[in-house]
Amino acid sequence: MHAFDVLGDPVRRRILELLANGEQTAGAVSAVIRDEFGISQPAVSQHLKVLRDNGFATVRPEGTRRLYAVDPRPLREVDGWLEHFRRFWTPPLAALATELARGRRERRLNGPADPPDERNT
Secondary structure, three states: OOHHHHHOOHHHHHHHHHHHOOOEEHHHHHHHHHHHHOOOHHHHHHHHHHHHHOOOEEEEEEOOEEEEEEOOHHHHHHHHHHHHHHHHOHHHHHHHHHHHHHHHHHHHHHOOOOOOOHHHO
16 A cells, blocks of 8 residues: 555544653553544554555553554655645745844834723724
């Protein structure tokens, strides 16, 4: 399965978001996903399996629990692919950073503005 096929599913993306905060038990992930998406525990388990089988998640047994975590390697590959397209959003963000810096510089050089006179409003 291609990385974008894996990431194309909103449930799997949400599971990865949960796992980005650190290791989670299968039960904890399942509880959140069931509440947010209204799907069964077996369906959540299938999504976890897809993530695991495609390298996006790792699982570690701890007693009777299974702890899931993000495996960043496939995400790095996705990031590498996205590199071809960064030019579409990087220049506008760079321009925004320039404008913000210009505003900070002007405030520093001109000093703080006087507060408006509330009696005249």
